Amino acid sequence: MTELDELMKQTHSLLRGGGEGTIYDFGNGRLAKVYHPALRSDYRSNKVKWLVNHRFSGEFARIIAWPDEAITDHGVIVGFTMPKLEANPLAELLNNDNTFTVDWKIRATICRNIAAITTHLHREGIVVGDLHASNFGYDAGTGKVVLYDVDSLQFRDGKRLYLCEVAHDDTRPPELAKIDLSRTEALCEDTDNYMLAITVFQLLIGAHPYAGTRAADRASSESGILSRAALEGEFVFETDKSSVPVYAAAYEVTSPAHDLFKRCFIEGASDPNARPSALEWENILAEMAREEMAICQTHGNYPARMSSCPFCEAKSPVITTSACKSTPQPIQQKGGKPPGSASTSPNDSALGIVAKIVLGILAVVVGITLLPVILVFAVLDEL
Ligand SMILES: [Zn+2]
Missing domain, CATH: 1.10.510.10 (Transferase(Phosphotransferase) domain 1)
Incomplete structure (x- = not known):
């Protein structure tokens, strides 16, 4: 067993919080899970004790983050250490x-x-x-x-x-x-x-x-x-x-x-x-x-x-x-429409872009063509 005070004196970082407890990384391939105080109980202590006493051996032990040592705080089990499995x-x-x-x-x-x-x-x-x-x-x-x-x-x-x-x-x-x-x-x-x-x-x-x-x-x-x-x-x-x-x-x-x-x-x-x-x-x-x-x-x-x-x-x-x-929202099918929607298809969008480009070119051409005519009318108006 490891005393919580002694354990926390070692260099460590917070890996994950929330849920049932906090998980600390000791940087040496070891992690520790410490239960939140409100969740500590005889039931949970006994569960940890059973797990620590029933460790697997061989290859199976290397692919499962099985608790290997109980962590105690003034004699009460509050968590456990386990291997850090990189994946x-x-x-x-x-x-x-x-x-x-x-x-x-x-x-x-x-x-x-x-x-x-x-x-x-x-x-x-x-x-x-x-x-x-x-x-x-x-x-x-x-x-x-x-x-x-x-x-x-x-x-x-x-x-x-x-x-x-x-x-x-x-x-x-x-x-x-x-x-x-x-x-x-x-x-x-x-x-x-x-x-x-x-x-x-x-x-x-x-x-x-x-x-x-x-x-x-x-x-x-x-x-x-x-x-x-x-x-x-x-x-x-x-x-x-x-x-x-x-x-x-x-x-x-x-x-x-x-x-x-x-x-x-x-x-x-x-x-x-x-x-x-x-x-x-x-x-x-x-x-x-x-x-x-x-x-x-x-x-x-x-x-x-x-x-x-x-x-x-x-x-x-x-x-x-x-x-x-x-x-729950439907997932829109690619190239299709979700039920009851009026969304446009990718083909519709492509046509829209082409139409905008053609209209833009027409606007420029018409503008250039009409500009001299407008200027002539403006000059005549001045006269
Ligand atoms: Zn393929």
Whole structure:
């Protein structure tokens, strides 16, 4: 154990504040998380104690920011130290403009590695809970993945249950839509499997599986609407291809995983038992990363079974307004119009520019031609 006073005498910088506590960087590959005073409790202390006493070894220990030492303040556990795992934030790939900047083979490997971490934790009886891209980091060269926020994992110590108390709205399965996670054991392997499938789909296709649906009002990311779309089984990539968002890559690029996607997003939307396990995802994604590849000059590797690069076909989304939780806005389709709008198309705009240039030239020509005539009339008027 490390005493907080002693720890803070060492050279450090503030890495991140907010949330449950403050994270300090000691510049030697070590971080410390210190909980806010209001959040310190026996429950949280015991959770940290369990984590510190159940550290992993080998390669797995190097890809997970597992607490390695409790931090105490006058004998009370108030936080923990952990390794600093350098990686790019995976959530940056959920931005539609960024998704395809990373090579397909690497993205399939990233997804495989997220599934492998999940499988490993499930075998240990641990639920990830808030399985979301924002809790992972990645290496763009190798597809290696690391897991952060380990103290939010959910597990049992004998009869005592340590909950994961939060989950992102955009990956919540329908059965959790209105559940207070801090009060009940709602998260489990089935919910992890659903969140894993959503994350895999987003990273491979560049769109949310329930985006582009009728209920979701064209690509809204508002959670309640996505949950409703899920309950209604509106996985349009299988059920209504005309409603698929234009910014998504061709669904066929993921064809080896289609059975798994159907089991999760159609059957599994209302039946948690139908969802594929993390191990099934790990296996299929490993196969997809090993497929024969063709090369696109812009996007690198893509599966050679595709007739052309599926990522060149996907169109960039144009966000018409900033994201707003309470008033979801449609994403304007490139070259098209959002529902109910009267916006002009790029072709209309181009015609407008040409017309303005022609009118401008005409105005100058007419002006030069008429100027001598006006001057003559002015002189005659003077006379
Ligand atoms: Zn391409």
